[in-house]
Amino acid sequence: MANTETLERFFSYVDQNQEHYVTRLREAVAIPSVSSDADHREDVYRMGDWLIGLFKQLNISYEAAEPGTHVLDGKTLKLPPILLGTYGNDPNKKTILVYGHYDVQPALIEDGWRSDPWKLTEDSTGRLVGRGSSDDKGPIIGWLNAIEAHQKAGIEFPVNLKICFEGMEENESEGLDDLILREANRYFKGVDAVCISDNYWLGVTKPCLTYGLRGISYFKVTVSGPGRDLHSGVFGGTVYEPMTDLIILFSKLVTSDGKILIPGINDDVAELTDEEKETYKAIEFKIQDLQSAIESQTNLFDNETQTLQARWRYPSLSIHGIEGAFSAPGVKTVLPCKVSGKFSIRSVPNMDPDKVTACVEKYLKEEFAKLGSKNKLNIESLHGAKAWVSSPNHWNFVAAAKAVEKVFKCKPDLTREGGSIPVTLTFQDALNKNVLLLPMGRGDDGAHSTNEKLDRSNYIQGIKLLGTYLHEVAAVKST
Ligand SMILES: C[C@H](N)C(=O)N[C@@H](Cc1c[nH]cn1)C(=O)O
Numbered sequence: 308m309a310n311t312e313t314l315e316r317f318f319s320y321v322d323q324n325q326e327h328y329v330t331r332l333r334e335a336v337a338i339p340s341v342s343s344d345a346d347h348r349e350d351v352y353r354m355g356d357w358l359i360g361l362f363k364q365l366n367i368s369y370e371a372a373e374p375g376t377h378v379l380d381g382k383t384l385k386l387p388p389i390l391l392g393t394y395g396n397d398p399n400k401k402t403i404l405v406y407g408h409y410d411v412q413p414a415l416i417e418d419g420w421r422s423d424p425w426k427l428t429e430d431s432t433g434r435l436v437g438r439g440s441s442d443d444k445g446p447i448i449g450w451l452n453a454i455e456a457h458q459k460a461g462i463e464f465p466v467n468l469k470i471c472f473e474g475m476e477e478n479e480s481e482g483l484d485d486l487i488l489r490e491a492n493r494y495f496k497g498v499d500a501v502c503i504s505d506n507y508w509l510g511v512t513k514p515c516l517t518y519g520l521r522g523i524s525y526f527k528v529t530v531s532g533p534g535r536d537l538h539s540g541v542f543g544g545t546v547y548e549p550m551t552d553l554i555i556l557f558s559k560l561v562t563s564d565g566k567i568l569i570p571g572i573n574d575d576v577a578e579l580t581d582e583e584k585e586t587y588k589a590i591e592f593k594i595q596d597l598q599s600a601i602e603s604q605t606n607l608f609d610n611e612t613q614t615l616q617a618r619w620r621y622p623s624l625s626i627h628g629i630e631g632a633f634s635a636p637g638v639k640t641v642l643p644c645k646v647s648g649k650f651s652i653r654s655v656p657n658m659d660p661d662k663v664t665a666c667v668e669k670y671l672k673e674e675f676a677k678l679g680s681k682n683k684l685n686i687e688s689l690h691g692a693k694a695w696v697s698s699p700n701h702w703n704f705v706a707a708a709k710a711v712e713k714v715f716k717c718k719p720d721l722t723r724e725g726g727s728i729p730v731t732l733t734f735q736d737a738l739n740k741n742v743l744l745l746p747m748g749r750g751d752d753g754a755h756s757t758n759e760k761l762d763r764s765n766y767i768q769g770i771k772l773l774g775t776y777l778h779e780v781a782a783v784k785s786t
Pocket residue numbers: 442443476477478479505506523725726727728754
């Protein structure tokens with residue numbers, strides 16, 4: 308059990324330094340570290356440097372691993388560094404590895420942001436709005452704030468910490484798996500358990516511990532034909548149109564109510580056991596939580612359990628966008644010569660990314676052949692990652708549950724998550740250690756969406772939670 312007086316001192320220091328932490332988050336949000344856009348690559352490096360500056364301030368020793376290069380938008384680019392920090396090296400303490408990412412999703416004001424996405428803005432209810440506030444800059448800075456609070460309040464740090472922060476999570480985590488496998492017996496040696504703060508509570512009031520994630524298979528489907536874009540008045544009705552072919556193909560992927568139409572995709576989905584059915588009964592979740600997060604009543608199901616199962620334990624297919632299509636306002640009468648549609652399938656336990664890709668390719672080729680079009684079809688699998696489910700009975704989860712009780716005065720829900728953090732499974736398998744997801748933000752934070760936010764109270768209580776978790780880890784029996 309962590310010492311109450313010590314924790315009170317830690318909490319009080321964190322409370323008194325709220326503005327400093329918000330300022331720190333504001334600085335980080337101001338760096339548009341979008342990993343999927345070649346034009347922002349310098350910003351991703353800048354964000355890495357900003358973190359290195361903080362590591363130096365906090366006496367965290369570090370290595371900045373250079374994972375090499377990759378090609379993005381036709382340009383060969385240096386991958387952002389993977390930061391490997393080490394804080395403490397006491398053989399009498401447990402060693403915890405924390406992972407997070409310093410890259411973010413793209414954000415454009417014209418997407419519907421009410422304020423500049425790169426300027427952290429606080430509204431009257433304490434919402435800190437800005438891209439990356441919740442996913443994942445708030446949480447990664449949270450770990451560093453917890454270290455600083457211990458230093459400044461003169462509290463002994465309870466564990467040795469290994470810190471792995473990457474800058475490519477939102478773009479396939481390129482280079483990270485190789486690094487983990489390579490470093491398993493060096494940098495990662497001695498790690499007792501892993502903690503990742505990169506997901507969200509289920510609702511808006513109750514913290515959770517997360518023991519499962521869906522996987523992802525991401526596809527780009529290109530249909531091309533004419534040698535250049537054409538005038539639809541002059542050529543419409545005389546040529547096979549790529550956009551028409553693509554829309555027909557995409558209409559065959561999924562029904563409006565979410566049923567995936569690709570044969571074979573649902574074949575390997577793990578059976579729903581009686582034991583798993585029981586787990587949904589204990590979870591505090593209301594359809595209204597979903598409706599407030601999606602800011603509408605466009606939910607597919609009115610039933611809570613069905614909704615959670617659809618999010619956590621069944622696959623889904625989402626269509627994301629079309630490159631090359633006319634998308635500006637106005638009435639341009641163009642006939643695009645080449646269009647690339649993007650969609651992804653969120654996969655679940657027992658599904659294999661290679662099999663998903665094979666099913667997708669076979670089906671799209673067959674459906675395209677049925678069109679009898681003279682256009683060309685090209686299918687690319689951009690990335691694939693498996694789903695992950697772990698044991699929430701491990702001491703790592705026991706410690707986290709105690710920390711939640713200390714900070715939030717309630718027991719956490721045990722949840723799975725519909726999103727994907729591919730490295731989770733790699734850590735579990737390569738290090739053979741338990742991995743826990745300990746989220747900071749709420750279910751309505753709008754990660755990947757417009758007006759992403761992190762509530763001030765989640766940020767501040769989150770710093771306390773991460774620090775308290777480390778104290779509870781130090782105190783919990785690990786056998
Ligand atoms: C849950 C995590 N914070 C997250 O947002 N993961 C992303 C990973 C990803 C995969 N392709 C692009 N990003 C997600 O689930 O979409």
